[in-house]
Amino acid sequence: MNWTWFHKLGSPKWFYQWASNWGGRCVYLGLALLVIGIIWGLGFAPADYQQGNSFRIIYIHVPVAVLAQSCYLGMGIAGFVALVWQMKLAPVFIKSVAPVGAVMAFIALVSGAIWGKPTWGTWWVWDARLTSVLVLFLLYMGVIAIQNAIDDQVFADKAVAVVSLVGVINLPIIKYSVEWWNTLHQPATFKLTEKPSMPMEMWLPLLFSALGLYLFAAGLAMWRMQNEVLVRERKASWVKKEVLEHGV
Amino acid sequence: MHPVRKKRMITIAVILVILAAAIGLVMYALSQNINLFYSPTQIAQGEAPHNVTIRAGGMVVEGSVERHSETLDVAFSVTDYQHNVRIQYTGILPDLFREGQGIVAQGKLNENGVLIASEVLAKHDEEYMPPEVTDALEKAKAQ
Numbered sequence: 386m387n388w389t390w391f392h393k394l395g396s397p398k399w400f401y402q403w404a405s406n407w408g409g410r411c412v413y414l415g416l417a418l419l420v421i422g423i424i425w426g427l428g429f430a431p432a433d434y435q436q437g438n439s440f441r442i443i444y445i446h447v448p449v450a451v452l453a454q455s456c457y458l459g460m461g462i463a464g465f466v467a468l469v470w471q472m473k474l475a476p477v478f479i480k481s482v483a484p485v486g487a488v489m490a491f492i493a494l495v496s497g498a499i500w501g502k503p504t505w506g507t508w509w510v511w512d513a514r515l516t517s518v519l520v521l522f523l524l525y526m527g528v529i530a531i532q533n534a535i536d537d538q539v540f541a542d543k544a545v546a547v548v549s550l551v552g553v554i555n556l557p558i559i560k561y562s563v564e565w566w567n568t569l570h571q572p573a574t575f576k577l578t579e580k581p582s583m584p585m586e587m588w589l590p591l592l593f594s595a596l597g598l599y600l601f602a603a604g605l606a607m608w609r610m611q612n613e614v615l616v617r618e619r620k621a622s623w624v625k626k627e628v629l630e631h632g633v
Numbered sequence: 634m635h636p637v638r639k640k641r642m643i644t645i646a647v648i649l650v651i652l653a654a655a656i657g658l659v660m661y662a663l664s665q666n667i668n669l670f671y672s673p674t675q676i677a678q679g680e681a682p683h684n685v686t687i688r689a690g691g692m693v694v695e696g697s698v699e700r701h702s703e704t705l706d707v708a709f710s711v712t713d714y715q716h717n718v719r720i721q722y723t724g725i726l727p728d729l730f731r732e733g734q735g736i737v738a739q740g741k742l743n744e745n746g747v748l749i750a751s752e753v754l755a756k757h758d759e760e761y762m763p764p765e766v767t768d769a770l771e772k773a774k775a776q
Contacts, residue, residue, distance in 0.1 A: 431763030435729060440761060469642045505754045506727030512669040550645070554653050558660070567668040567690060569737055574759040583761040 395472040397614045398623045404607040411604030415597045422594025430590050442500040448595040450493035450518070452602055454556055456486030457521060460528070461553035464546035474610070476542035477617065479549050480532055481609035485602050487525035494518060505569055513562035514570035517555060524552040538617075670737045676746070677716035683742045689718050690737040690756065698732060711736060722750040729755035 393399050426444030433440035460479045467475035497515070498508045509515065528545050535541035563572045575581045581588050618624045634642075660667065670690035671681040681687050691711030698709040705724055710717045720738050730736060735758060740750035 431765070434762045434764040434767040435734075436757065443761075465645065468645055469638050504727070504729055504757055507752075507754055510669065510754070513667050550649070551652060554649075554656055558656075566664065567670050567672065569669055569754060569756055571757050571759045574761065582759050584763065584766065587761055587763070 397618050401614050404611050408604045408607035411600045415600030418593050418597025422590045426590035430587050439503050444594050446496040448598040449489045453486050453489035456482050460549040464549035467546040477610050477613045481613050482606050483528045490522040510569050512568040513566040514568050517559040517562050672713045673716040673718040676718050688737050688739045689748050693732050695732045720748045720750050722753050727755040
């Protein structure tokens with residue numbers, strides 16, 4: 386297998402230039418898709434036969450909830466890479482993505498509560514799905530707090546990598562909580578192996594908003610990583626040259 | 634692979650496996666506490682304690698809902714298609730409460746095995762459908 390891309394990715398300079406090309410494109414394309422998906426979903430998709438219009442929260446809730454988990458999975462992988470190969474960019478990734486994922490987990494919790502009140506009759510129950518997502522949010526908070534609390538950057542990166550890696554155990558718990566235990570939260574509508582329990586005119590806008598949100602978050606992460614790279618490599622000659630030529 | 638990296642990788646893998654196993658065992662031991670509600674079968678088999686606040690969940694049995702004409706008292710049965718549990722409740726039911734719909738009720742079992750509920754929550758399933766589709770399905774069924 387050819388590993389050159391992997392080694393290239395470890396070079397902050399190469400990454401910075403690559404992200405300059407792709408960060409903005411991802412953000413704007415993602416925003417466009419997101420706006421289309423949300424307007425389509427909130428305004429034009431058919432209402433649900435039981436929940437009526439309140440089901441439309443799905444066009445926000447599902448993309449942010451899935452993205453919150455994906456971000457953490459990415460951080461876990463980066464934590465592993467940081468601990469084993471000690472690549473420079475892996476801790477940069479964790480530090481940059483954690484706040485994005487935390488916001489996503491928070492929106493997932495809040496939008497779910499807003500939906501839960503009219504549908505279930507309560508804002509919150511301590512069922513396995515809701516609790517495990519709250520744990521995910523707290524893990525994000527922990528990662529951010531550790532990163533800020535430790536002054537020594539090398540030590541902070543290591544501690545954060547360990548928390549990211551260990552926290553990945555929570556992801557299968559979130560995913561399977563609705564199958565392993567009795568929960569108030571319904572099981573997944575979308576499964577890899579089966580047809581979705583939802584007609585196409587309902588899931589197509591969802592696909593747009595999910596794809597858009599992923600792209601938007603990816604671009605945002607690249608921008609944040611670029612900033613972090615500039616700070617960490619501020620003594621490198623290529624950074625000086627970059628800043629002199631293009632400004633920041 | 635470089636021997637140092639390989640060693641690190643193995644150490645991390647071992648720690649992760651042990652942690653995952655520990656968390657798995659804890660959750661297995663606590664599984665009844667993590668379950669949000671008892672099923673009617675569990676209640677019928679006497680697994681649920683009496684006179685202690687518990688939750689019971691199941692599908693509302695068709696035709697079992699009795700409403701008092703002057704108060705907010707309501708009684709209904711829930712089922713998991715093997716056993717039934719009778720539930721009494723005073724208050725406003727959630728919008729999604731209807732026959733054939735999943736619900737979760739919090740309350741205490743009395744001596745007769747009736748759950749005196751203090752809270753009733755509607756459980757939504759993972760099926761979504763536009764109303765026109767359900768109308769069409771019902772028409773097809775009627776024919």
